[in-house]
Amino acid sequence: MDLPETTFLGHSTVRLRLGGRTVLTDPVLTDPVLTATVGPLRRMAPAVDPAGLADVDLVLISHLHADHLHLGSLRLLPVGTEVVVPAGAAGWLRRRGVRRVSELAVGQARTFSGLRVTGTAAEHSGHRWGPRLTHGPQAVAMGHLLEADGARVYLAGDTGLFPGLADIAAQGPIDLAALPVWGWGPSLGPGHLDPAGAAEAVRRLAPRVTLPVQWGTLAVAGLCSVPGRTGGRMRELLVRPPQDFAAAVVAAGLRTRPVVVPPGASLGVPA
Template identity: 60%
Template sequence: MGSPELHFLGHSTVRVELAGRTVLTDPVLAPTIGALRRVVPLPDPAAWAGVDLVLISHLHGDHLHIPSLRMLGRDVRVLVPRGAGAWLRGRGFPNTRELSAGETLSDGDLRITGVRAEHSGHRWGPRSTHGPATESLGYLLESPGAGTVYVSGDTGLFDGMAVLAARAVDVALLPVWGWGPSLGPGHLDPVTAADAVALIRPRVAVPVHWGTLTVAGMTVVPSPLRARMRRLLVDPPRSFATEVAARGLPTRVVVTEPGSRVLLPPPPSLAAA
């Protein structure tokens, strides 16, 4: 049995190499996104070169960032939640396809299934109706003999995650925070992300959606929030690992700094060899 190769580029952007395909999740490759500023170095362009497929979990600007998509080329193949295809094609990305939760498509030996996510699908967030209203999705990437990767996207905890336990998930990419001093609805924090691990039972969990973006000035301008925000750029994945261990779960948590290759433990078949 093989194993996927992963590179955490920051926030929810992960390069996944599986079944001979290179997949990029929710690409954010720029120094700024509106009022948000990147607080870690930009990824080397080599880290996002040669992408076969881009997965967009939902339409919020820190997950669907048009300037970052343009860096990948106008002809890049993009998979979006149902209802977003025409909107994105109208912005110059003709090779866009839609998927809903429960639907599957194949790209060579790679099988991609849409998975339900509990999160607002509006382009501008839960309190605004500007832009299309769509589903939010996670994705399950599967390849016989090469492993299964669950890309949750932004989501809150929900009981239906338990159905993924039957899919023998090798690696779960789970958000553990965000970009501000607090979280709105439809997000996982270190505690609820550990609860998700208890439902999904992946072999490995990789915390994402942390340590990359924050509101401009929040970590440098003196304020009551400065110290808290500095901690929140560092602590959530480690708190998540502690919570998983406290539950006695067999899942291995691999904390990976933004911009780094994910050092996955070998599959059991290789470890025993």
């Protein structure tokens, strides 16, 4: 079975063509000039080519953090694109000008033409401004399981390890899993996967092919230019996590194919 047409656009943004739909996940599409709109983060990867966005008609948002739900990026998408957010978040987006928005809850399934999308659990903060705050927009963080054309694709969103990964695998074989292997800073807090954690997720999910995401794209503005160990570590973290992940998968003898492509590149994986 061939994999769906898949392009890694950077961070957690993946473009898929599946079930007659063009799907975009957690779009962060700004170029280096506009990155101030992603809080303190600067885009280190090349800008996304607008030509690749012209046919996007469905967006899946995993949670409300600004590096996954980026309002400026949503405004760059074609008019009529449906934005699907975690349950409880649609009203907040409508008040900010997102016109076609709907909700999906963990465990709920919806069909979009020929594409079935099921909300899956995740282990991650769902508050817009971070786990320490209680006031403001909040919705449960989630992943997505996509099924169409005889293929099953798991999009983890942002998550740490949790027991429910085995439940996702038990529903049927996964052809492609997009798993985060880092983030945007020099360290990771709770609710994230590092390369070793992502390799353990592969062991539980047993996907045919794994695409490491959430690397090589965003960094705190100026941090890569800091002299000495701090800047050096941040520069290394822009390139090393997917390689370390792939090495961990191979070392563990896991029966999956890790496919590392840089931001902006497409998967070229034959059947």
